[in-house]
Amino acid sequence: MPQKTKHTPMMEQYFSIKKDYPDAFLFYRLGDFYEMFYEDAIQVSQLLELTLTARNKNADDPIPMCGIPHHAAQGYIDTLIDQGYKVAVCEQVEDPKTTKGMVKREVVQLVTPGTRLAVGETGARENNYLTAVLYIEEQGVYSFSYADLSTGEIKVAILSSVDSLINECESLATKEIVIGSELGEEVTHKLEQHGILLSPHNMLPTDKQEYSSLTLKLESTELIAGATLLISYLQVTQKRRLDHLQKAMSYQPEHFLKMDYYSKYNLELAQSIRTKEKKGTLLWLLDETNTAMGARLLKQWLDRPLVEKDLIVERQDRVESLLNAFFERMDLKERLKKVYDLERLAGRVAFGSVNGRDLIQLKTSLNQVPGIREVIEGINQGQWDSLLVDLVPAYSLVDLIDTAINEEAPLAITEGNVIKDGYNEQLDTYRDAMKNGKQWIAELEAKERQETGIKTLKIKFNRVFGYFIEITKSNIASLPEGRYERKQTLANAERYVTPELKEIETLILEAEEKSQELEYQLFLEVREEVKKEIDFLQKLAKSIASLDVLKSFADISESYHYVRPELVNDRSHLELVEGRHPVVEKVLGSQEYVPNSVMMPEDTSILLITGPNMSGKSTYMRQLALTVIMAQMGCFVPCEKATLPIFDQIFTRIGASDDLISGQSTFMVEMMEANQALRFATKNSLILFDELGRGTATYDGMALAQGIIEYIHEKVGAKTLFSTHYHEITVLEEVLTGLKNIHVGAVEENGKLVFLHKMMTGSADKSYGIHVAKLAGLPDELLVRSSEILAHLEGETPEMSLTEKESVAPVVSEATEQLSLFEDSQENPVLKELKEINLLEMTPMDALNCLFQLQKKL
Structure with missing residues (x-):
């Protein structure tokens, strides 16, 4: 809050500006610093680890204050923006040298997380x-x-x-x-x-x-x-x-192909679940772009794959033409490496923040366009016609920048050396005066030394006193009377001026000042000429970005032996022969990766996948989704042959996670994601459900898994991959015509489990859970006991055939019933005793002992 003592005019000005920006930190310009006061100062000093001081320290309530140098402000602003804050930059908009009283100040920009210009x-x-x-x-x-x-x-x-x-x-x-x-x-x-x-x-x-x-x-x-x-x-x-x-x-x-953010997260399209970084994602694999524009466009294409066949085929045609033109593609790659970020350069021109080096980068980029166009024209057979419309050289713009801007232009545009010699006659005149003036100074110094006989006489310059003659105290006695006019006395020397030196000084300083002013104006004129071409530059940037992404697709397809998928407009047939997970293959290498086919002809809508944990079921499911996404981006895909329908949506439930922010458990998140698919999927969608129902009790989970499968089969009709450990539901293949069982192969060798990582027809005979636990290193004693318990459970629980129960009818039918767990055996007293047991009042150990006693009775 404002202090009790009377405010200075400066603080009154600060308050009047701050009230318009209550939700932002106000960086208030004072000389060479940005200052912050009151709560802004307290918060910013903590966030940026600055020293918190005070203004009017002797007042009843001093004003908290902290500050940063104006030349280093960008780094501090970036830090605050990264943390989700806003910064209002308040500058002096009047020259303090010519202004009487308070200098006028205004906020010249409000920097926010969404308006921050990207850096780095x-x-x-x-x-x-x-x-x-x-x-x-x-x-x-x-x-x-x-x-x-x-x-x-x-x-x-x-x-x-x-x-x-x-x-x-x-x-x-x-x-x-x-x-x-x-x-x-x-x-x-x-x-x-x-x-x-x-x-x-x-x-x-x-x-x-x-x-x-x-x-x-x-x-x-x-x-x-x-x-x-x-x-x-x-x-x-x-x-x-x-x-x-x-x-x-x-x-x-x-x-576009719709995927909610859960699906994008589960499929690790742009961010790794484990590291939260780009490495290990599909974007990481696909990004062989050579320009910043291309990298951004690739991310956009990945977020929004296409659903219109003609547009996908157009991209495929272009990728194929680049793939078949190796030498032209290598030439293109080298030229793209020299193209800077045209989109953001155009933005800086419009913003007025462009400098000489930016314009040199623009010229370098534009110089590549004729060669790039020549490469594309050389391989064009009609597929590149629409892109070539905007891929046009800008010779006049290149000539302007080449003629006007110095190749070694500094970052600052107000301190000279930005404009080339020969561009402006008046500027050349000023520069000659500056150059000759320095020569005049050297000649004058030599002349004064000779006439005074003082060999240590020097002519120097500083910004306060200008040019002056400096003579040490020991040589002052040698000076002729009245030759020099005293200007300043130092401890060991005297400083003087002469009419001739003043005249030279006026010429030099006037030339320097006017030269800088003229250079700045000339630069602004060049900038305005470039500004007229912003629309052209943006269209050119889009063409080059698109070309860069397509070139990246061709590079990837060649490196990893991808093939062009055949796309069909209906969902009748999906065939992926010897498909591979593109990211896993890149990490492992093609020699170690085991490919798998996905076959879903017209009469198959659901593949029910069984097999051990860690055997590759999730990889198999992700493999199909990533292949679909790549295909609908226009890229070639990792397999030997692919025939794919064009999907409208992808829904996934892969992996377990809590939503702690919303207070939702793993099972609740699981059910919510399943609900999204069941409500919004169409027959043209792709659904991937991994171990659905495992977050609750066994029979609850099994019932839900069967119910969801039946609902998708009868009501949705989407192509679905459903992996499960509930082997009991694999018998659904006998009653659901569109469901096929497949499993991941695994064999036991000398008591050890060996994963084959190969999909086979039919269902797995067991889950191998204890074998996987052994691989994880659980204690042998625990594993032995678990095996004994498993043998009891498997040996003593009556077999249940789902196909014999009325409940196998699709859950959408009118006569849906709860699964029967036992055969009708009312005469058996053991079963009668079992039914009367209150499990909720028993400990796990009591339940195990009770089960053992019942087993003995049987």
Whole structure:
């Protein structure tokens, strides 16, 4: 809170600015530092480990204060943004030298997690998306939009549910969501649970003309409303023209292969479950791109594989043409390595933050375009026509930068040496004066030494006193009377000036000052000329990015011997001959990996998979999903031959995990994910269920597993891989016509379990759980006892044939009954005693003893 004593004018100014940014740290510019006060200072000093000091230390309540050097501010800002905070950068907007009284200050930019421009190698290869959500009450839908400020991309969609909204936000890995006041408390709470910063905003764009031009291609007022909210927030936070923003484009999630964020997480598409890093993921495998633009586009294609056959085939044709042109592809690779990030360079031009080195990078990139186009034209047989439309050289832009900008331009654009000699006649004149002036100084120094006889006489310069003649105290007596005008006295020397030296100084300093001013203006003129070509540069960037990704697909396909899949529009046939898990194969090597086929002809919708733990069931299931995703991205796939339907959705339940934030157990998460598939899957979907039902009691789990299988078979019809340890339900193959049993082969050799990692027809004879426990190193005594217990249970529990029970009828039929656990044996007194036992009041040991006594009686 403000102190009790009277505020200075500066602090009054600080308060007036801070009140407009209550949810951000205010970096208030004072000279060469950014200062923070009160709560901002206390929090920032802790977050950045800065020394917390005080202003007006002798006041009744001193003002907490901390500060950072302005030249090092970016690193501190990045640290705060990474932790989910906002920073308002307040600058002096008047020259202190020419201003009387308080210098005017304004916030020139509000930096937020969603508007931060990516930095570093990792950031360059990733998008940083800001999203906006507006609830349209009349239709009961959400207008959803997102943008990457650094590239200018804007996309808008209409979403019908909170689940789809959260799924889009998770897929984009957004760190900030701009929300309208109509969104509602329940929805905002769900979004906050996912650790995303919510930024309420209700202001309209200040530049209506820019707003309307950016939303011209949107089809409805609902889409325009969402884009308006997003554009407005960008204008308010960035406080400058955003000429690089592209026209907002609408998209429909159903036009791409749908995968919720649970499925993407389970399949490890972009993040490893174990390490949370890119290594070990499908993205890691596929990323042989040579440009930052290509790397970002690859991630977008991975998030949204295609469902339209013609578009997939177009990509396949292009990959094949590159695959068949080895030398051209190697030439292309070398040229792409010299292409910098055109999208973000265009963004910096529009932002006004581009410097001389950025323009040299732009020139270097544009110089590669003629060669890249020549390579593609050389292999084009019609499949590249649409891409070549925007893959156009920019000779005039290259000539402008080449003529104007120094190859060794410094980072700063206000300190000279940015513009080349010969570009501007007046600038050359100033530079000649500066160069000659230094020669004049050297000649004057030599002349004064000769005439005074003082060999140690020197002419020096500093920013306070300008040029001066310095003579040591021991030589002052040798000076002719009245020759020099005294300027400054030092302990060991005197400093002087002469009319001639003043004249030379004026010429040199005026030339330096005017030279820097002129250079800066010339640079701005060049920047404005480049700015006119932003639209062209963005289209060129998209073409090169697409080419880079397709080249990456060709490289991967060649390196790992992938084949082109045949795509069919219906779900009648799925054939994957000797398929491989692409990531596991890369890690293990092709010599160690055991390939497996997936055969699901028209009459098969479900493969029921049995076999030991660790034998490869989950790998087999993931293998199919990753192959489908790669195929619908347009990439070739890891197998000997593939015929695949085009799927509309993929649902997975692989692995066990608790949702601790929502307070949900593993089994609850399992059932919720299963419910998503059962509710929303179509006959054109792919479902992968791994060990469903294991999170509850045995018979509960078995009943649920059978019920889910029957429901998918009778009601959904989706292609499904279902792995289980419930061997009892493998008899469903006898009554469900679309279900086939397969199992992972395993053999026992000298009491040891050997995994074959090969899928075979039919069901496994047992789970080999104790064998796996032995591999894990459990104590021998425990394993022996477990084997005895297993022998008792298997030997004494009556066999149950599901096909003989009425309950085997599909769970959707009218006569569904609970599974019968025993044959009708009312005459047997042991069974009567067993039925009367109250298991809930028995300890596990009591139950085991009771079972032993019953066994003896039998």
